Amino acid sequence: MAENTQKNQTERDLLRQKRRRRAKQKSLILRIVLFLALVGILVALVILLPKIMGGNGEKVILNPTPTPAADSSAAEPTQAVPEGPARTEVLAEAKRLAAQYDYDQAVAVIEAFKGYDTDEELVGEIASIRAAKDACTPVSVVGVPHVFFHSLINDSRGLIASATCTEDRVAKNNKAMCTTGEFKAIIQKMYDAGYVLISLDDLVVKTANADGSVTMEKNPSLCLPAGKKPLIMSEDDLSYYHAYGENGAQGYADRLVLDENGLVKCQFTDVDGTVKVGDYDMVPILETFIAEHPDFSYRGARPTIALTGYNGIFGYRTNDYYKEGPEGKDLGPVQQAFLRAHPEYDYDRDCAEARKIADALKAQGWTFASHTYGHRDARESTLEQLQADHERWKLAVGQFIGETDKIIFAFGADIGYVGGYTADNAKYQYYRKEGFNIYSNVDGNFGWMEYGTGFVRTGRIAIDGVTMYNAMTEGTPSHETFKKDYELLGITDIAGFFDKNRNPEYCRSES
Ligand SMILES: [Zn+2]
The missing domain is CATH 1.25.40 (Serine Threonine Protein Phosphatase 5, Tetratricopeptide repeat)
Structure with a gap:
């Protein structure tokens, strides 16, 4: 490198000397020529000046590019035919x-x-x-199965007792969660069985009434080719709660992030501490799957994400209570510990990031539901408690995700029994007034749904450790029900993808 630079410098010096010598020789000749030329130019100017002022001549010669006016017919096709x-x-x-x-x-x-x-x-x-x-033929929107998942575990850290995972968390993770490997196997099997993801919104045609309420009718024009069947999917609790551990302690992603293309991915801390960005939870895994299998999504439909607010959303601590700081009276001990461990926490920054993620998810077709602010049991709670809870939800969640007409009940605890919401159901009247029209609980009865003039209700099937294990293991609670549900979903040979690090003792139980 240095040698080349030196060589180039010497060559340039020689060139400069040659040029100077030539310049001296030329100088004398030029002076004579210039004197003669000056006389000629003065004469020529008198003759040519009017023409030069007119704009013709030299200007046109120096600019060979045709002007648009001169050659518009040639320019147009090159622009208009891509x-x-x-x-x-x-x-x-x-x-x-x-x-x-x-x-x-x-x-x-x-x-x-x-x-x-x-x-x-x-x-x-x-x-x-x-x-x-x-x-294509019209497909009934009655009896559409609705499956749901929680955040996915990427490796065995959450499924086995370890220094970073308490026995209590091991039990919960084994019961309520799936691993990324299990999730990938399950969506492939549902796809192979002909299932097509539809949105909760595809179930109904909504008509706004003068009083602000909405009338719901069954969608009569959901059409699919032979062999294809509609499926609804949701993901609960996409908050990366403090209880899920930090830095991948239990194998969960840290938070949702945007990649360089503006797509929603996960930040994930690997076993060796490496921080990665990629497909480490349901959102990006499903996006990648749909990119490879576009016919898994009906008109771009995506699942619904059910959000609580107490720990914020998507791994961002958007609950305004965090603004109170480590001693905040509205915060629990775990939230206070988080703030003590993270003096760099910035409420406004987390809110801005969460808003970006929500916008990107919406652009990709995902929808959102309330899962109540405090993961409340809506059946057991009083109306006043649910009202206060929902006001908190709007602050911690609603302002970032925008309007939603969907509520997915925490614990699957619905505000009414089978037979439709009635006019005297005060909780329903409250939620209806708050703009909710689509309600989901948890129900092992495959494809349970109810339609009313102001609502549609769907029962959801949990895809998790308990239902997978019980479906494949005779003599376990609700074995026949779960086995039938999985079979109807096209999910067979569960043992073939069931994570080998699961502890069956935890999965065996009823809930
Ligand atoms: Zn939940």
Whole structure:
């Protein structure tokens, strides 16, 4: 490097000397020529000045680029016909939309492409999209199964007793959670069985009434090809609670983050302490799966995320109580300990990050539900307690995720029994006034649903350690019910993907 630089410097010096010598020789000749030229130029100026002032001549010669006015006919086609990639992208987008059963939109994308009608391949694509649409039949929105998961465990840390995982947490993780490996196997099996993810919103057609209420009717136009069946999915408690441990202590992700492309990923601390960004929970794993299997999502549908507020959301401590600091009277001992361990905590920064994640999730098709602020048992709580809880939820969660009309009851504890919410149900009337129309509990009865004029209710099947283990193990509580649920979901050979580090003693129990 240095040698080259020195060599170049010497060459430049020699060149400069040569130039100087030549310049001296030329100088004398130039002076004579210049004198003669000056006389000539003065004469020429008198003759040519009017033409130069008129703007012709030299300016045009020096600028060979045609002006738009001079050559607009040549410029237009190069701008208006997007060759190559644009056409490829149009075709790819149309195929993706058609794969996700959005046939009309797929055709519209092609028809918006200039010159499509003389393009044999594009015309053929429209014909095959229309044929695929014609082959679809309406699907009933009654009896649609709704499965739910919690945050996923990435390795065995949460499933076995260790220095970083208490016995109590080991029990809870074994019971209520799935690992990333189990989740991947399960969604593949449901996909293979023909299931297609729909949104809770796809169940109904909503009509706003003059009084601000909403009338719900069953969606009559959910159409799918033969062999495809609708499925609803949700993820509960996506807060990365303090109880899940820090820095991957139990194998959970630390928080949701955005990658360089603006996609929602997880930050995860690996066993060796390495901090990584990638597919370490349901959101990014499912996104990757849908990118590879677009027909798993009906018109871009994604699951619903059920959020409490007491520890904030997505791993960000957005509950305003944290502003009180480590001695805060509204904080529990675990929250106070968190603040003592993290003097760098900044409420406004966490809120800003959480808002970005919520916006990105919404852009990707995810929806949100209240899971109550305090993970409250809505059946046992009084109306006044639920009202106070919901006011807290709006502050800690609602202001970041925006409006939602969905509530997914914590513990699956619904505010009413089977038979629909009644006019004298004060809790229902309160939630309805607060804008909730879609209610979900937990119910082992496959595809349990109820429709009313102002609500739809769905019963959810927990996919977790207890139900997996009991479904595959004879003589366990509710074995037959869980076995049937899993079979109907296309989830067979559970033993083939059931995490080997699970402790069956914890999974065996009823809840
Ligand atoms: Zn929960």
